[in-house]
């Protein structure tokens with residue numbers, strides 16, 4: 039038996055079931071998958087010991103950092119699940135501006151306040167409790183990703199426990215294959231990251247936001263205008279269009295609306311107004327029920343994320359990168375934006391039209407716009423109906439779909455391309471060299487032979 043500082047749970051132990059799903063965000067949990075043991079690691083030495091314990095006991099290893107994977111990737115059969123929840127410390131180096139954080143540190147709740155005290159910023163995930171571990175490994179669509187880059191682009195080094203159970207540093211010079219893979223491999227990374235070393239930037243002084251609320255019937259007109267204006271807008275602005283049902287007023291039935299939002303992270307009020315001004319050019323702006331441009335704060339923005347993603351609810355999420363003629367895109371996206379069986383479901387269009395060239399890293403697939411649906415609901419009786427609606431809406435989007443982002447994916451339901459072919463081939467080579475015995479779990483997919491291919495392009 040290994041000597042762990044943390045606690046090892048096996049089936050039958052009091053606390054085993056709680057440990058299997060500890061901190062898992064999605065209340066819709068897998069019923070056909072269970073680990074063979076769970077290790078709640080106290081420190082990185084436990085992670086090393088855990089990998090060796092798994093090898094001695096013929097188990098693969100799955101890990102959990104923040105527990106926010108929609109598809110609950112951390113829970114898999116025949117595995118030792120290593121829970122990294124206690125690896126959540128942060129340290130900042132004044133001389134380099136680099137922050138070093140444990141994989142379970144929550145981007146918004148923990149890392150950001152730590153950096154704010156030091157006048158620095160790192161563009162972590164939008165919802166405050168998302169762990170940096172899974173988020174960074176799959177690319178990381180943080181605040182202002184459109185202009186400031188994928189969060190993984192700010193990773194300068196990682197500390198990794200390898201399949202042999204050794205703790206190593208990986209960066210551009212040392213173990214550069216692992217460093218390359220860690221920026222995009224997502225849940226098939228051949229190692230366990232125990233620490234991320236991240237470049238930070240000076241903190242913005244002001245956050246201004248613009249919010250316009252339209253009738254959902256105006257979706258096509260507003261979306262068409264958005265495709266024209268978005269690439270002209272400053273890289274300091276995040277642009278998200280959302281279909282949602284605001285809370286009921288005076289007991290009236292909730293009505294779906296289309297909301298155009300811009301968030302400018304800037305250093306002066308003048309810069310905020312200037313950056314958001316192009317959003318006032320919508321040709322049907324006089325039809326907006328609401329048109330606000332005002333100072334806001336990251337705390338206020340985060341609170342709205344928490345309201346939209348309630349804890350202990352059931353979720354289906356799916357997503358697509360889309361490209362093509364604007365008319366075709368708008369038509370293909372009409373079902374997912376204008377219909378939904380659940381009033382609390384919302385769908386986002388995330389502007390990415392600036393499309394900067396990506397550095398050499400595993401993450402390599404994106405397009406001028408990202409679309410994701412989050413079907414939030416409470417009643418398990420609606421599981422089948424909601425699954426069917428989301429699948430149908432994604433089929434409608436197929437003609438303009440180029441692929442998906444791992445962060446909002448579930449490959450047990452359907453598979454899409456998420457990485458350029460050359461990068462995927464290079465990643466498979468790294469995995470084969472670094473983890474020949476498959477100590478670490480790979481992508482949790484319905485069909486492992488067709489991973490990284492759009493399902494409708496796979497001939498049977």
Ligand SMILES: Cc1cc2nc3c(=O)[nH]c(=O)nc-3n(C[C@H](O)[C@H](O)[C@H](O)COP(=O)(O)OP(=O)(O)OC[C@H]3O[C@@H](n4cnc5c(N)ncnc54)[C@H](O)[C@@H]3O)c2cc1C
Nearest residue numbers: 103104105106107112141164165169171172173179225231
């Ligand atoms: C409410 C909500 C809001 C979200 N908002 C955003 C957003 O704004 N931007 C965005 O990009 N994504 C977002 N996501 C998606 C989220 O980034 C992914 O689900 C991500 O996987 C979560 O990371 P985690 O560490 O919390 O998840 P976990 O479930 O703990 O980890 C997911 C998987 O990643 C791998 N992994 C995690 N940590 C490690 C590690 N240290 N070493 C090796 N492998 C590891 C493992 O395979 C693990 O099973 C959101 C998700 C939710 C639920």
